[in-house]
Amino acid sequence: MTEQIVQLQGITKEFIDGGVSHRVLDRLDLLLTQGDTIALTGASGSGKSTLLNLIAGFERPDAGSLSLLSEITTSWSDNLWSHFRRVSLGVVFQQFNLLTPLNVEDNIAFPLRLNGLDWNSWCDHLVDSLGLRPLLKRHVETLSGGQQQRVAIARALAHKPRLLLADEPTGNLDQLASLEVMKLLCELAAEQDTSIIMVTHSMECAQFMQRRWHLNNGQIHE
Template sequence: MTDQIVELQKITKEFIDGGVSHRVLDRIELLLNAGDTVALTGASGSGKSTLLNLIAGFERPNTGSLSLLSDDTSAWNDRHWSQFRKTSLGVVFQQFNLLTPLNVKDNIAFPLRLNGLNWDKWCEHLVQSLGLEGLLERHVDTLSGGQQQRVAIARSLAHKPKLLLADEPTGNLDQTASLEVMKLLCQLAGEHNTSILMVTHSLECADFMQRRWHLDNGQVHE
């Protein structure tokens, strides 16, 4: 039986702007299974980041149901959401969101510490695969954009999450670096059957995913 990682049923999300309600997501139904990799495309402002934020629990839907790891989240409190994000979710942001007071190794190890885990062979493998061996003691604000993005990817995968959400993970990189990072991201996620949902405007990056969802007028089309 295939493990269900994310299931959305009739999800709607509305925002109020100037007293006017705008429906960004309109009765969306989606299913993401273990190991699935999906590119989410759509015009700017179409609701792609909103959809990721709903799945991560940073925002709540107006109507509909969201199940994560086959568990209905409608009754989840902040503790449930924190536990899910801590143990089962990895996130890669376009702006990296690294912890600037810390060096590279401590940034990568941050989710491990939250889970009471130690640096292990998987972390060493991430560091080697992403070309970070000589940078572990460097503070992250001294790194190039490409190096910082590699650190962000290592951090997001260090605790072997079941789901990785990536919002324009290569948006700040040149084309060569973008394609290299995408290859590594897919390779490393594949080693632990991590599901990926990635927002991207790049069709080349989207081609690395098994499936493609397009968000338009509040609806997702595959």
């Protein structure tokens, strides 16, 4: 049976700005099942990052219910949210957000250590597929943007998460590096049936995903 990875029902999120309430997500419904890959588009300020932050548990909805891996999260404690993020979630950011005191190998091993896991054949496969083998002992701040984003992808997938959230993962890369990063990201995620929600402003990058969600006026249009 295909598993439900993310389900939002009637999700509303408002922020107070200058004493005025501003509704960013408006009774939003959506369903993401195992292996689904989504390009999330929408104008600046339409709520894309807010949606990712809700799914990662960094924001709480004002109304509605959010289920992750078929469990309703409404009563999850901070510990359960941390467990979900550590075990089931991988994240890739525009700014790479690598651990700069560490080398490439230690960055990739970081989520494994958090989960009490050792380096394994999947990590070797990630490293080889992403062309990182010659760079393993290099400090990440000495790498190019494209190389750093490939490390970020390996780190995000090392613990075989069920869901990958990517916020403009190619926003800092030139066109050639963007396309290469997108291709590798999709291929490697597909190998573990990892679902992806990727925020992008690039139609070229959106083409790599199976589905499109466009966020407008607090609603998703597919």
